[in-house]
Amino acid sequence: MPDILFLGTGASLPSRERAPSCVAVRLKRDIALFDCGEGSQRQMMLSPFSFMRVACILITHMHGDHVFGLPGIIQTMSMSGRKEPLTVCGPEGIRDYLDAVLSICEGSICYQLDVVEALPGREIEFKEFSVSVFGTDHVVPSLGYVLRGHDSKGRFDRNKAISLGLSPGPDFSRLKGGETVCGVRPESVIEPPVKGFSVAYSGDTSPCEGLELAAAGADVLIHEATYADSEKEMAAKFKHSTSVQAAEAAKKIGCRHLFITHVSNRYDDRKVLEAEARAVFPNTDLAEDLRLFSATKDGIRSA
Numbered sequence: 001m002p003d004i005l006f007l008g009t010g011a012s013l014p015s016r017e018r019a020p021s022c023v024a025v026r027l028k029r030d031i032a033l034f035d036c037g038e039g040s041q042r043q044m045m046l047s048p049f050s051f052m053r054v055a056c057i058l059i060t061h062m063h064g065d066h067v068f069g070l071p072g073i074i075q076t077m078s079m080s081g082r083k084e085p086l087t088v089c090g091p092e093g094i095r096d097y098l099d100a101v102l103s104i105c106e107g108s109i110c111y112q113l114d115v116v117e118a119l120p121g122r123e124i125e126f127k128e129f130s131v132s133v134f135g136t137d138h139v140v141p142s143l144g145y146v147l148r149g150h151d152s153k154g155r156f157d158r159n160k161a162i163s164l165g166l167s168p169g170p171d172f173s174r175l176k177g178g179e180t181v182c183g184v185r186p187e188s189v190i191e192p193p194v195k196g197f198s199v200a201y202s203g204d205t206s207p208c209e210g211l212e213l214a215a216a217g218a219d220v221l222i223h224e225a226t227y228a229d230s231e232k233e234m235a236a237k238f239k240h241s242t243s244v245q246a247a248e249a250a251k252k253i254g255c256r257h258l259f260i261t262h263v264s265n266r267y268d269d270r271k272v273l274e275a276e277a278r279a280v281f282p283n284t285d286l287a288e289d290l291r292l293f294s295a296t297k298d299g300i301r302s303a
């Protein structure tokens with residue numbers, strides 16, 4: 001089950017309380033970062049997560065509040081002796097951006113850096129999870145991501161198998177391999193596979209069908225809510241979402257938990273947006289910097 005750590009929950013500008021966009025999802029030992037705003041590496045240093053365990057950085061779009069932390073963390077990983085490859089995925093422009101910054105600023109990267117300019121529909125496999133890419137609707141080309149942990153095998157009921165007359169050893173191996181043994185079908189002693197946990201991330205977007213389709217059935221949705229419900233026109237103009245629109249998306253995709261993030265600095269009391277979203281989708285939390293949540297089979301718990 002994954003842990004979700006909010007590293008930066010601000011919108012556009014950093015503030016004393018909030019860094020720009022960055023969310024870490026940890027599955028087993030591997031971490032995926034959604035976006036990498038300025039200061040993300042330092043936020044990680046203040047958290048229990050190690051940035052050396054980051055397997056991929058998934059950038060939604062080329063606005064500074066989502067990418068200005070990227071070259072820094074890439075360079076620090078190199079200076080810290082990273083050996084494992086790192087994948088950076090993003091829209092068109094991500095390669096030119098990194099090539100420019102990393103070539104102009106002195107210092108070589110001593111590990112394999114795989115930069116992927118992805119289109120919606122792309123699937124990328126990692127050791128502990130897969131990532132699917134979908135298109136979103138912002139003022140520049142923009143992507144969202146669904147991270148899915150791999151399905152795990154169902155539990156084998158050893159005692160039941162023995163009570164049905166089977167013996168540990170070859171009988172068990174054949175059952176686990178899908179064979180019916182002495183009239184006992186595998187499904188009568190092996191529980192169904194457990195679906196991998198999934199987390200969908202919107203990046204910056206107006207309400208969009210692409211997200212609703214790609215993220216359908218995700219366990220957790222992390223959705224931007226730049227504006228309060230009273231500022232729908234502003235949200236539409238700048239292609240962002242309101243608190244209520246984020247909650248409506250959560251309802252449509254049928255997730256278990258919604259986090260709203262990227263709330264504008266204009267709101268002194270961000271809890272108002274949380275309340276608006278909860279009125280539509282009760283299982284909503286407002287994301288705050290350095291808050292860590294753990295997924296359990298009973299739901300999402302603040303760690």
Ligand SMILES: [Zn+2]
Nearest residue numbers: 012063065204
């Ligand atoms: Zn933004």
Ligand SMILES: [Zn+2]
Nearest residue numbers: 061063138204
């Ligand atoms: Zn943006």
